[in-house]
Each structure stands twice: as structure tokens, then as C-alpha cells.
Amino acid sequence: MQQRRLLIFVSALILSILMFFCTSALYPPPVASAHAFVIGSNPVDGATINAAPNVVRIYFNAPVSTLSTVHVYAIENGQLVDVSAAPASISPTDARELDTPLKSPGSLPQGSYEIKWMAVASNDGHTTYGVIGFDVGYSSMGLPGTTTLGPTTSNNLDGAGGIRTLNFLGVLSIIWDWLILGALTLWVGMLVIEKIIVARTERVSDLLRFTLRPGHSLHWLCLSALLCGEVVALVLRNSRLSQALDSGFNLSNLLRLVSDTTYGHIWLARIVLLLIGLGFLYWLKQTADSKDEDEAGNVPAPRPLQRSSSGRQSGTQEFHPTTGSLTRERVEMEEKAASRPLPPYTFLWLILTGLLLLTYALTGNASQVFRPHISAIIFDWLYLTAQGIWFGGLAYLGYMLLPRLPGDLDRQSAPLIELLQRILPVFLAAMCILLISGFFLAEASITSIDRLLNDPYGRTLLVQSAVTVLILLLSLYTLFVLRPRITRQVLLLPVVEPELPARRMRQSALEQSWRTLKGLVNTQAIMGAGVLLCAAFMTFYAPPIVFPNINYAASSSSPSASSTGSTQSKQVGDLHLTLNVLPGKLNRENSVVLLITDSNGNPITDAKVSLSTNMVIMNMGTAHKTIESGNPLYVATFDKRQAFSMAGQWSIDLTIQRPGHDSVQTRFLVMLQSA
Known part of the structure; x- marks a missing residue:
């Protein structure tokens, strides 16, 4: 069983790495575009x-x-x-x-x-x-x-009254983003553990049925916190807008923020999903209360733990006392637990959670809503999901689940071992997904290493990465060192008679390991909250601005730097090039006309010309055309949706290939203005 789980983990890690590199090759990570700079x-x-x-x-x-x-x-x-x-x-x-x-x-x-x-x-x-x-x-x-x-x-960033100044509204924005992330993360972790792990862990499920009240109240708290947090976050955005306009709170601007922005549309969808979740939760609560009333007085008592003829727990006899391998009875119990159906409506909860996480991915730093980059959205969604499973699961495990287990080690050991066994593959998968998607998002946000130290976003990302690595090490220690130690201690505990001193020593060691486990899980949950706080700061700061690599001084001083529908000429090697863009207007079909002559003024007709166009000031998409030889004039026509679709300076890159000659490359800059 352990070898099979290790093989699954290694396979998942290899597949995740392959998916990361394949996606990065096919879809290079976009530059993050949070905020408008x-x-x-x-x-x-x-x-x-x-x-x-x-x-x-x-x-x-x-x-x-x-x-x-x-x-x-x-x-x-x-x-x-x-x-x-x-x-x-x-x-x-x-x-x-x-x-x-x-x-x-x-x-x-x-x-x-x-x-x-x-x-x-x-x-x-x-x-x-x-x-x-x-x-x-x-x-x-x-x-x-x-x-x-x-x-x-051009951007007022860090000066007096700058965008990144931590004033009162800025601090409030960070706090509320942190609370929203915390509620979302806890809710995702709680759903996964309750609906998938605990529900299919027979001993823990039966035990918690009587020691832990139904989780409706905690679900209700998380969804209500998300709903209130989203409303407050919208109000804070409107307050920042009013502050920039030097005006008071304006309700009309708030309504326009919802109706005229992509964020507002996604915010409305998010609110609808949260209301559906709260309504669904209320309906489940009413159904459960009605069922409890119908079965009042007929609630079965907790199933006692079976004991062997020697008075020891049968749960500790599910492992071979010397090799520690699973016995046939334990294997049959694992197969039975794996075949247990999930609780009702689990898939509906998972679909609702996935859609809610998607709304956050669509408004995250790495997404490009105007032109959605599918790889960025998918990786951001995977990151939020894995973050919820890992950090939210740790918080729910440390502060809700483990404290509910009985204090009697004889009763809690078997459920605890079974719980940790079920959590192991889920947490490992979440760790792999979070690390892979985190690398992708970091690459999309930070374009150079020096920005990690010189930009507040980069410094926060550096702290977040360090804390995440520390949580990873503690989690690996918990799962691969402390968990097997507790398992061995539980296996060895019933071997000795209760009256002997060795039994008390082993029980004391088991109690110490149990306290260490709870302390480590709680510590990781607190550190996870720190990672979420860093994420809230990163949302406030936004990724560093990536400016186009343009030498404005050189462009403005170059005599042939720009033209509006006029002819440009230049000498490249032994070729004289004359280029014109007709009609040179926006929202029109434009043709690039090129005349190539040799040093004697004779036209060149045997060249193959490749053209690429894009805007200088920003990436408007590169359009390519290839003109075969045979005519004195080389003409390439671009549809109005392909190129020259925006006023400003455009580059035309030429590659000229001739039989028996080296290829020639050059660039023309053309200025297009509105018609």
C-alpha cells in the first residue's frame, strides 16, 4: 500500500512538471496585468x-x-x-x-x-x-x-499620496482581501476534508458523527464572511476611486463600477454563487432538522471499539506486529472504505466551489480579461484550489478536527492513523500543484531577478515563497517522519501488558508524539495565514510595471523613424529599399509596398520577402506576410483586424532572401494617425 501511494505521488509529480513545461512552451506565461498603469x-x-x-x-x-x-x-x-x-x-x-x-x-x-x-x-x-x-x-x-x-x-506610485501608499484605505483593503482569502481557503479545505477524506474514513466518520456537530455553522460562517467581504471590498474600491477624484462617496460611481467593468460583472456572478451556496446550506439544514425530529429517540449509540480476547483494541491488530504491514482484515476494510459513496450533494458542492474559485482566478494578477490567456487562468485556478486544500485543510485539521478526537489514546489511535493515511495523498497532490502553478505565476509577475528586491511586490513574493517552503518542509516532516512514528508507537503499545512499566513508557512517548503532531499542524496553519497575508499585500501592490523596450530619444531624433503614409528609403548592404504604407490610415485595409533595387538602380525581382508588423508602444499581436519573387514591386496587404489597428508607431520587420546571397534584415518605423 505504501509503495503504491509513493508510486502515485511520484507519477503525479512527474506529470505536473511535464504539464508545466509543455504549457510554458506552447503558451508562454503572460505578463501580469493587475491594475492599469x-x-x-x-x-x-x-x-x-x-x-x-x-x-x-x-x-x-x-x-x-x-x-x-x-x-x-x-x-x-x-x-x-x-x-x-x-x-x-x-x-x-x-x-x-x-x-x-x-x-x-x-x-x-x-x-x-x-x-x-x-x-x-x-x-x-x-x-x-x-x-x-x-x-x-x-x-x-x-x-x-x-x-x-x-x-x-507617468504613474504616481510611491510618492506622497501615491498608489502604493499604505494609508487608511490601503490598509483596510489589505485586511479585507486577507479575510476574504482566509474564509475562501478555510472553506475549500473544510469541504475536501469533510466531504471526501473524513466521509470515506470509516472510523473517523463514525466517531465524529457523535463528537462533532454538523459543520453547517462553520460553512455558514465562511460563506457569510465571503459575502460580506466582497461587499466591503467593492465599497473600498469605490472609496479609492472617490479619493482619486477628490470627491465624497458617490453611489452612481459604485453602480458604474459594477455595470461598466469586467470586475463588476464577475463580482455579480460571485455574489450569485455565494447566495446559492447559502441557500443550499439553509435547505440542507432544514432537511437535517426535519430528519432529526422524525428520528428523535431512535439515535443509535456510538459503535464501541471491538476488543480482542486479550482485552486489546482490535484496531491495533490491523497491522502485523513485527513488519507493520496491513493484515488481510485491514486491507478489506480499506477496500470497503474506498468503495463507500460520497455524502449526498458532494459533487454539487465541488462544482459550486470550482466556479467560485474561477471567479477569483479571472480577476487575479495573472489573468488577462480582455484577452483571456487560458494557461494563466488555469494555473491561477489550480493555485487557489491547492492553496485551499493544503492551508485550509491544515487549519481545519488543527483547530477543528484533531481537538474533537477523544483524549483516550486507546480510542483515538486507530481513527488518527486512518485519518493521516487518507490525508497523505491529498496533501501531497495539493503541494505539487501549488508549487508548479506558483512557479508559473511568479514567472508571469516578475520579469527580472532584481525586482524581487527592488519592488515591494517582489519583496512580498520573496517572503511568501520562503514561508511556503518552510510550511512544505514541516508538512513533509509531519507526513513522512511523525506519522510513521505514531503508527509504530500505536503498533507497539498493545504488545506490552497494561500493568508493566514499559507500557506506561510507550504510552507517554505516544502522548508526546500526539502533542507534537497537534503543535506542528497548528503552526503550519498559522504560517498559512501568513502566506495569505502576503497574497493580500501583493494584490495591493500589483506586479511590477513592464514598460516597452523603446528608446524614445532615439526614435524622436531619427529622421526616418516615422511617417504618415509617406515613402521611406534606406540602404541595407548593397540593396536600396523604398517602402510605403497605403493608405496609411486606421480601420482600413493597408498595403505595404516595397521596391528593392541594387547598387546600379536595377530592380530586384528574384527575392523572397517576409514581413512582420507589430506596434512599438505595446504588443498588439504580430502579423506575418510572405511575398514570393517575380514582380518589381513586393506588395503585402493586411486586413484592418490584422495590423495597423491602432494609432501610434508601428514597426515593419523585413527579411529579404535572394538565391546565392545572404539574407538581409532591417526594420522600418511607420506612424499611423487617426483618419
Whole structure:
């Protein structure tokens, strides 16, 4: 039996590792996109431009909601003058872009301008804000412009009143997220142990039927805490939004947060699932009370433990006294327990729990709600499930189940051994799943090692990982060292007559092991609560912002860096390339036209050209085209949904292959503006 369980554990571990690497190869982990942070803008933050633009565009790393606002101010005589022509709107082609038109751009004065933005992320409902500055012609502050260009200064993160400042609302948000995670984790662990492990563990199930009241009250407490916690979490998100807007509590914004964001839609689904769970629990309670009333006075007494003719427990004779292997009677009991049906409605509870966990995975750090990345959602769901089974199971085992076992070692030893035997494979599977999925999510959140020390999210992740490893070591010690020790002590206890001193010594050693077991389980449960607290902090901080790797200064100074429907030319080796994008407008079918000539000006007709297009400021998806040889002009046409679907700078990567020549690679940058 032990060898079979070890083989199952090793097989599950190997399959989990293979699944992790196969999924990572087929579906590379996405960059986590919790909260909405600025990763680029047009004009670029800190840039000096010749004339004011018609529209100010801000690009985010996550979809934003219609609650987001942008105000563009001109700095005149030290005063801020609003030059926005209309409220900001989400781009029809990309939910991660906010566009704000300006009043009479041609008549706007030269000088400094300031963009104050506030964004509400559609996927998690969190509020972010910041300031973007640019100059037209010259700086009214007497400065030529900020030397560091790009979006790094656009987000107000850690300064006074920053997004990551641990003010009163921030602390409340962390506490409530922690309580929600705690209630969810405890409920998952309680369901698995009660409905699957204990229900199929005959001795423990029969014993707890009379020593532990039905778990309706604890289930009710967990579901009620989740329901209240979700309502409070929504109110806190609305309070953060009101704080960013410098306004009081606004009920209309709360309703829009629910109706206009993906988070709000998933929040409504979560509330419905919790209400279904509470209603189902109430119905089961009423049914159980009616059954108890019908059977009043006919409740059977607890089944006594059978004893052998020598007065010892038969439960301790289920193992061979010298080899410790299972006897034939014990094997038959295990097979009988394995064939016992699960309690009624267990599958309904598991389906409800799985759907509830899915709602949390969809709003987690690693998910991309606008373009759901299936691997991230699956791994996040598996992580939450394994976390509930492992940490929630430890809490339920240490603070609810073990204290309910009788104090008499003669009565508790057999149920305890059976319980630990059943828990072993479930906990091992949860550990493997949590570690594998945790590695995937960490890779999606942290893109470089230095962020583990330089970013508050990374430091919290580091602490969480260290505590998880410590819990893992304690759990392995409990399952593979302490559990076999207790089993051996139980086997050796009835071998000696009760009147002999050796019996008392062995009983004392068993009592010490029993106290050690309870202490270790309680300690692991407390450390699990610490891991959940780290998760709440990580939700508040959000993963580090990943900015596009763009040299804005070089791009703005390059004479051929951008064009709007105009011709560009460059010399690459002995080839002269002339490229044009027609008509060079958004929401249109655009064609890339390429003319290749040699050093003498003769057209090249025998080349094979491969084109790849993508947006520079953010990943809009790479579109590929291949043009075979045979014509003086190489033309590739892209559908409006394939490429050039968003205003901004686009890259066109070319690979030119000719018979008998080395392949040539180069890049053109094309600027597309709204039609």
C-alpha cells in the first residue's frame, strides 16, 4: 500500500512538471496585468514637440473602464488652464487606450502642458493615477524638457499620496482581501476534508458523527464572511476611486463600477454563487432538522471499539506486529472504505466551489480579461484550489478536527492513523500543484531577478515563497517522519501488558508524539495565514510595471523613424529599399509596398520577402506576410483586424532572401494617425 501511494505521488509529480513545461512552451506565461498603469503616451512624457497634437493618447498595460478620466492643462502664468475639448474616451480599437481631444490645437500657445489621468482597471476595479508632462516649442519653466523620456514617471506610485501608499484605505483593503482569502481557503479545505477524506474514513466518520456537530455553522460562517467581504471590498474600491477624484462617496460611481467593468460583472456572478451556496446550506439544514425530529429517540449509540480476547483494541491488530504491514482484515476494510459513496450533494458542492474559485482566478494578477490567456487562468485556478486544500485543510485539521478526537489514546489511535493515511495523498497532490502553478505565476509577475528586491511586490513574493517552503518542509516532516512514528508507537503499545512499566513508557512517548503532531499542524496553519497575508499585500501592490523596450530619444531624433503614409528609403548592404504604407490610415485595409533595387538602380525581382508588423508602444499581436519573387514591386496587404489597428508607431520587420546571397534584415518605423 505504501509503495503504491509513493508510486502515485511520484507519477503525479512527474506529470505536473511535464504539464508545466509543455504549457510554458506552447503558451508562454503572460505578463501580469493587475491594475492599469501607463506604459506609454503620445506625446511622450517629458518630450518637447513642435505643435500641440489634436488628440492626447495614453496607453495602459490593461483594459480600462469608462470611469477613467483625463484632463489636459496648459500652464499659463503659473496657472493650469484646461484645454480638453471633451471627456476622455476609450479607443474603439483597443480598450487599453484613452483618447482626449484638445481645443483648437493650432491656436494653443507654446509652453508646458500637464496631463492628469485617473484610470479604473476593467479587470480588477482598482484605481490608478498619475501626471504626464510635455512641452510645445519650449518649456514655460525655462527648461528644455525632461532628459529622461518615457512612461516611468507617468504613474504616481510611491510618492506622497501615491498608489502604493499604505494609508487608511490601503490598509483596510489589505485586511479585507486577507479575510476574504482566509474564509475562501478555510472553506475549500473544510469541504475536501469533510466531504471526501473524513466521509470515506470509516472510523473517523463514525466517531465524529457523535463528537462533532454538523459543520453547517462553520460553512455558514465562511460563506457569510465571503459575502460580506466582497461587499466591503467593492465599497473600498469605490472609496479609492472617490479619493482619486477628490470627491465624497458617490453611489452612481459604485453602480458604474459594477455595470461598466469586467470586475463588476464577475463580482455579480460571485455574489450569485455565494447566495446559492447559502441557500443550499439553509435547505440542507432544514432537511437535517426535519430528519432529526422524525428520528428523535431512535439515535443509535456510538459503535464501541471491538476488543480482542486479550482485552486489546482490535484496531491495533490491523497491522502485523513485527513488519507493520496491513493484515488481510485491514486491507478489506480499506477496500470497503474506498468503495463507500460520497455524502449526498458532494459533487454539487465541488462544482459550486470550482466556479467560485474561477471567479477569483479571472480577476487575479495573472489573468488577462480582455484577452483571456487560458494557461494563466488555469494555473491561477489550480493555485487557489491547492492553496485551499493544503492551508485550509491544515487549519481545519488543527483547530477543528484533531481537538474533537477523544483524549483516550486507546480510542483515538486507530481513527488518527486512518485519518493521516487518507490525508497523505491529498496533501501531497495539493503541494505539487501549488508549487508548479506558483512557479508559473511568479514567472508571469516578475520579469527580472532584481525586482524581487527592488519592488515591494517582489519583496512580498520573496517572503511568501520562503514561508511556503518552510510550511512544505514541516508538512513533509509531519507526513513522512511523525506519522510513521505514531503508527509504530500505536503498533507497539498493545504488545506490552497494561500493568508493566514499559507500557506506561510507550504510552507517554505516544502522548508526546500526539502533542507534537497537534503543535506542528497548528503552526503550519498559522504560517498559512501568513502566506495569505502576503497574497493580500501583493494584490495591493500589483506586479511590477513592464514598460516597452523603446528608446524614445532615439526614435524622436531619427529622421526616418516615422511617417504618415509617406515613402521611406534606406540602404541595407548593397540593396536600396523604398517602402510605403497605403493608405496609411486606421480601420482600413493597408498595403505595404516595397521596391528593392541594387547598387546600379536595377530592380530586384528574384527575392523572397517576409514581413512582420507589430506596434512599438505595446504588443498588439504580430502579423506575418510572405511575398514570393517575380514582380518589381513586393506588395503585402493586411486586413484592418490584422495590423495597423491602432494609432501610434508601428514597426515593419523585413527579411529579404535572394538565391546565392545572404539574407538581409532591417526594420522600418511607420506612424499611423487617426483618419
